[in-house]
Amino acid sequence: MGYLGSYIWRSEDPRMGGMSAIEVAPNGRDFTALSDRGGWTRGSFKRDAQGRITGLSAEKVRRLKGLENAPLKANRSDSEGLAIAADGTAFVSFEGAARVLRYDDLGGSATNLPTPAAFRALPRNSALEALAIDRNGALYTLPEDPPDAPRAIPVYRFKAGQWTQPFAIPREGTFLPVAADFGPDGKLYLLERQFRGILGFASRVRRFALRGNDIGPGETLLQTRPGEHDNLEGMAVWRDQGSIRLTLIADDNFNFFQTTEIVEFRIPD
Template identity: 50%
Template sequence: MSGRRNRPLTGAATGRIWQRRPLGWAALSLLALFVTLSQSCAAQPQAGRGAMPLVEHVGTYVWKLEDAEFGGYSGIEIMDHGTRYMALSDRGTLRWGAVQRDDQGRIEGLTSDGRARLRDSKGKVFTSGWTGDSEGIAIGRDGTIWISFEGLSRVAAYDAPDAKARPLPRPEAFKHFLRNSSLEALAITDDGTLLTIPERSGAATRPFPVWRFRNGTWDQPFSIPRTGDWLVTGADVGPDGRLYVLERDFLGLLGFRSRVRRFDMSDTALTHEQTLLTSRPLQYDNLEGIAVWDDDQGIRITLISDDNFNFVQRTELVEYRVTEPAE
């Protein structure tokens, strides 16, 4: 706010406000119409390389909970055939519980069975900010919880939600990521290989580097093409062995768009890029986390939004089913 005091609107000043009002109401009306149309339209699959699967919206659930530490969810894992979850807040908090679903498999509720604050390697609880900005989550087959951090760029392992961190070594490149734009996405393969991707690549025409940790060593074997203003917010390795990447485009007053791409993954390359879905502005909130799992009918994608602890935003869980074309 400026330092000038508010004064009563009189005379010419009142006239000027009144003259501008019709234009303001017209703009608001157009914006409201745009919001209505955007929210009434489902995200459409986009053409990509290879045979395109059928991508269907399953449902959207708005999650609410009376807890001061509820919100800011930047990562999610869905387990036990869609009946359990673990969600990660960007303020260093893990929350877990059960997912309640109706007969059609749509989410109708979530329980909160536990909550824990992440700790450093000495067992001290993180405060939110530079060291506690947790963004990506992946859970190994042995139950190890892996977390990537965006402020002080690093990846750490946790044997339990409230256990001490076991940080991995930091490559020199991690020290040069853009501030507040580093390791947003984290995924793990069946054999325990970790994959992490920064939110920004460092230049609009530079691909997003995919960093890999296996056998105690980091390398950067492949990258993801960067297009337009899309930035990486999440990643997961699906039951089909493909890498799924969630991206976001922020449009100011028009809110967010979200996109999910997937890639076939070999030891040396990502191939056969497909854009599975692209949402319209304001269709969903700020989707940041992605979990890909098998619901016995096909691949299910669960997305979660970060409300930034802002009362005008919401925590949404958005789900899609991916059905592969017949051979």
């Protein structure tokens, strides 16, 4: 695992902040980012000859819409996970009112995916943090910290029009899942966060091989020291020539003392 660098995203846009998810296009430049207050934006990275981020340009943050043409209501706008299919269809998972919405266009109105009873039973502040889509179009989501799952985090899959819970990911320590993505290698990458009080946040990335309804034991690719980076909460996994690139983004919680930090790592492929 090789650390490539960090970039602090600064903006005068009052809606900019709370970034909870990011998707990066195969070209490594274009991206879509999601706020945890029902906002989203698109932009492009500027990179140097070594591929490190040196700047970015982004549209103003726009508000996600609900089933009609109006923006999501405040009590239903805690958007946390983002997954974009190959055809551009976008899916967003929510933590407050736990559900997944489908957008043919992020600027348009939404369609509700079915909401199983398991989602409605999740705590409002630790529900569907992570969302990922595999190469066959199946969606995977998992809650941050379900109280009835002390040893493993349940993973829910939306396939053929219905949700199932094919497997769970074992907990290791006090890290909690905050983002997921499928890499170009077909494996599931999981970003986890640990809060250490005044020491700050530590982050960990684990990678899992999936086979049908089974999940492999997983391997830890990355674990940062507390305070080494800010509150990393979103992750995109993509291919950069002969390696796999991780692009991580921090949620500044709209606090002046935190930053929207973008951190990148390279994994030899």
